Amino acid sequence: MSTAPVLPDGWRLVALSSVGSTNDEAARLAEAGAAEGTVVWAREQTGGRGRRGRSWASPVGNLYSSTVLRPHCAAARAAELGFVAALAVADIVPEGRATRLKWPNDVLVDGGKVAGILLESAVGQSGEVQHVVAGIGVNVGFAPDLPDMRYPGAALGGTVETALEKLAAALAQRLAQWRRDGFAVVRGDWLAKAGPLGAEVDVKLGDELVRGRFGGVDGEGALLLETASGRRRIVSGELLGRAA
Ligand code: BTN
Numbered sequence: 001m002s003t004a005p006v007l008p009d010g011w012r013l014v015a016l017s018s019v020g021s022t023n024d025e026a027a028r029l030a031e032a033g034a035a036e037g038t039v040v041w042a043r044e045q046t047g048g049r050g051r052r053g054r055s056w057a058s059p060v061g062n063l064y065s066s067t068v069l070r071p072h073c074a075a076a077r078a079a080e081l082g083f084v085a086a087l088a089v090a091d092i093v094p095e096g097r098a099t100r101l102k103w104p105n106d107v108l109v110d111g112g113k114v115a116g117i118l119l120e121s122a123v124g125q126s127g128e129v130q131h132v133v134a135g136i137g138v139n140v141g142f143a144p145d146l147p148d149m150r151y152p153g154a155a156l157g158g159t160v161e162t163a164l165e166k167l168a169a170a171l172a173q174r175l176a177q178w179r180r181d182g183f184a185v186v187r188g189d190w191l192a193k194a195g196p197l198g199a200e201v202d203v204k205l206g207d208e209l210v211r212g213r214f215g216g217v218d219g220e221g222a223l224l225l226e227t228a229s230g231r232r233r234i235v236s237g238e239l240l241g242r243a244a
Helices: 022-031 082-091 162-182 183-192
Strands: 010-021 038-045 064-068 099-102 106-109 112-123 130-140 198-205 207-218 223-227 231-232 238-243
Touching: 010 022, 022 038, 022 064, 022 130, 022 183, 038 162, 064 162, 082 099, 082 106, 082 112, 082 130, 082 162, 106 207, 112 231, 162 183, 183 207, 198 223, 207 231
Parallel strands: 010 038
Antiparallel strands: 038 064, 064 130, 099 106, 106 112, 112 130, 198 207, 198 238, 207 223, 223 231
């Protein structure tokens, strides 16, 4: 028998057997005033959502969780939390397995995608973020084999309960680091686990495919791409294979 996951002090777990999307449930709770550290966890999602309008296959056996965050920052800084969340996932990968972070916030283990992160924010009229829902799906028991995946999948192993406990603890620590040390330090930790600078990459910008070399990320989390026609700063796009 598995025991109920233990979350960091002051955090609260809302455990569900099945839900459409944990992000939707967490947003609903946030709108109703739920505090930072409210974690919605479901054994399965019937309408799991990924980035760019994709769906996220969510049968029983993997981790689906969404955490309410109250960063009290300007909307333009909310994307920094994607790097915070990706580092938290990287922190729970068992030792000995090769971990790589891929812009903006994918986590690869042994070359396969092990987690997906979907940040959704509510912004007030003043431009300050009211809440961010950090939705994190982690392959724990198995790697879904989907026809439209650009990467093979990977799974962490272990139990979903243990993965949730570790993830919540890592997220709390990475959030504290972000608040204490700022994005520059988070960005440095992220870059240390990203592909090598100068690696050849392709970036999909809508229908356009831009080819270049990975130049890291800037102080606002934008991707820097060194192309034949000069440096490009990319705020939103999809980094595709080749080396990084
Ligand atoms: C991606 O496209 O890579 C992001 C996938 C995010 C999936 C997680 S699972 C928990 C949370 N609830 C959702 O509906 N999506 C996120």
